[in-house]
Amino acid sequence: ALEPLSVGLAIGVASALTGYLSHPRFYCNYVECCPRGGQRLNATALKAQLDNRLFGQHLAKDVVLKAVLGFSNNPSPKKPLMLSLHGWAGTGKNFLSQILAEQVHPAGLRSKFVHLFLATLHFPHHDQVKLYKEQLQNWIRGNVSACPSSVFIFDEMDKMHPGVIDAIKPFLDYYEEVDGVSYRKAIFIFLSNAGGDLINKAALDFWTSGKRREDIQLKDLEHLLSVGVFNNKNSGLWHSSIIDRNLIDYFVPFLPLEQRHVKMCVRAEMAARGYAVDEKIVQEVADEMTYFPKEQRIYSDKGCKTVQAKLDIHEDL
Numbered sequence: 001a002l003e004p005l006s007v008g009l010a011i012g013v014a015s016a017l018t019g020y021l022s023h024p025r026f027y028c029n030y031v032e033c034c035p036r037g038g039q040r041l042n043a044t045a046l047k048a049q050l051d052n053r054l055f056g057q058h059l060a061k062d063v064v065l066k067a068v069l070g071f072s073n074n075p076s077p078k079k080p081l082m083l084s085l086h087g088w089a090g091t092g093k094n095f096l097s098q099i100l101a102e103q104v105h106p107a108g109l110r111s112k113f114v115h116l117f118l119a120t121l122h123f124p125h126h127d128q129v130k131l132y133k134e135q136l137q138n139w140i141r142g143n144v145s146a147c148p149s150s151v152f153i154f155d156e157m158d159k160m161h162p163g164v165i166d167a168i169k170p171f172l173d174y175y176e177e178v179d180g181v182s183y184r185k186a187i188f189i190f191l192s193n194a195g196g197d198l199i200n201k202a203a204l205d206f207w208t209s210g211k212r213r214e215d216i217q218l219k220d221l222e223h224l225l226s227v228g229v230f231n232n233k234n235s236g237l238w239h240s241s242i243i244d245r246n247l248i249d250y251f252v253p254f255l256p257l258e259q260r261h262v263k264m265c266v267r268a269e270m271a272a273r274g275y276a277v278d279e280k281i282v283q284e285v286a287d288e289m290t291y292f293p294k295e296q297r298i299y300s301d302k303g304c305k306t307v308q309a310k311l312d313i314h315e316d317l
Contacts (some may be wrong), residue, residue, distance in 0.1 A: 001238060005193055032105070034113055034147035038186075041072040041103050053268070053306070054092050055189075055301035056261035058127045058214050059221075060085070060252050067250055068103075071187070074311045079174050080186040080246055084157075084237075086195035086225055087254025090303020093191045104151055104187065104268050115139075118158035119236065126161050134165035145293055148185040157192035160236030172247040190248075194235035195225045199253045200299065206299060213255065225251040262286045265304035270310055285310045 027033070039124045039170060046068065049269045050061045064270040071081040085093040098108055105111035117123075123132045143150045154165065169182040169253075205214055237243055248269065257265075288310050291297035 005146050010030075017152050017313060020130055032107060035104070035149050037148070041069060043069050046099070046103045050096070053099060054096055055264040055268075056257045057092050057096070057254055059216060059218055060092065060096060063218055063250055063252050064100065068187075077184045080172055080183050080188055081250055082172050082188045082190075082242075082249050084190040084192065084225075084248045085252045086192050086229070087199055088193060088196040088256060088301070088303060089256055090300070090305030091254035093254055094155065097189050098186070100189070101151050101153070103276070104149060111151075113143070113149070113279075114142060114151045114153070114296050116153045116155065118159075119154070119159040128188070129161050129163050132161075133166050136164070136167045137171075138142075138167060141179070144171070144183050144186050145181050148182060149187070150287075151187045151189070153189045153191065154236075155167070155173060155189045155191045157236035158234055160193040160284075162233065162236070162238045162240075166218060166234055169241050169245065169247065169313060171233070171266070172242060173245065186235045190237075192228060192229070192230050192237075195234050195251075198224050198257045202295070203255050204298070210283060216255065218250075218253070221253040225253060254301045257303045258299060259286050259289075259291070259297075262289055262300050262304055262307065266311065269307055273311075281314050284314070 024244045047065055050065060053080065054290060056063055065084065067081065071077055084230075085096065089095055101114045102108035105113045107260070108114065109116060117136075121248065123129075140150075140152065143152075152168075154160070157165070168188070169177050171186070176182065176184070202221055203213065203216065226243060226248070230239065232238060242248060253260065263282050263286050266285045267277050270282070272276050289300045289306070290304065292299055292301050
């Protein structure tokens with residue numbers, strides 16, 4: 001027979017081990033967990049990522065950094081954070097949303113708490129808008145119930161059928177709870193090409209008048225954007241109650257990229273591939289891009305979108 005002391009010791013060790021293994025911190029070393037309430041973003045890390053990976057977008061970096069950190073540091077926000085990013089393709093909208101997602105959930109777009117919706121993939125048929133709205137509400141409700149700090153990214157908003165996105169309006173509003181679920185810690189991000197022409201015209205006007213690009217401020221563009229996308233039938237936010245109720249916290253403009261910014265993208269891509277940065281190739285790739293206006297060739301009409309593909313053909317690397 002076992003001695004009482006031995007039995008007691010074994011039970012004690014087993015209990016301690018069970019307690020250690022079941023402790024949330026141990027468990028979360030191996031399985032992704034939703035961040036605990038009150039966990040704040042690392043301001044230094046987020047700023048470093050934006051400075052090192054997003055080029056030519058002083059406005060977007062400044063607005064998003066302040067908005068996200070203010071939201072993160074607020075122990076009791078009144079509503080979810082809602083950002084709407086606008087600009088032509090290749091200017092960094094997807095890039096910024098990925099950086100932000102990675103800061104909230106380290107697995108980024110691979111995280112089970114980060115959800116990416118593509119308008120042309122998830123909501124393709126105009127005659128099924130009612131079904132999409134119901135599915136979208138159920139999906140968001142279920143995921144926020146599982147993790148209050150869920151991140152939802154809606155790409156291709158300019159291809160979204162009018163009315164679909166209004167389904168999420170109750171989750172964005174100033175409600176403490178909706179059907180027993182609080183959405184106030186969630187982050188919603190819209191990505192859209194809509195409004196890109198308005199942004200480009202404003203940037204060109206600044207250039208024409210001899211003003212520095214870096215002097216463009218949010219107040220120069222935000223109202224223009226909100227009105228423009230509200231009245232644009234191809235914005236996904238046409239006459240949307242989300243805008244009408246002022247539920248979008250920031251309309252974030254992404255400026256068209258100049259050749260110097262394209263070169264930054266090329267250097268970053270070369271470094272990411274482990275290549276030594278060759279300025280001759282950097283210039284060649286930048287020269288292969290197309291620019292507008294046609295006479296002045298100031299802005300890349302595809303931003304940095306085709307940099308990777310163009311770098312691929314330079315096999316002499």
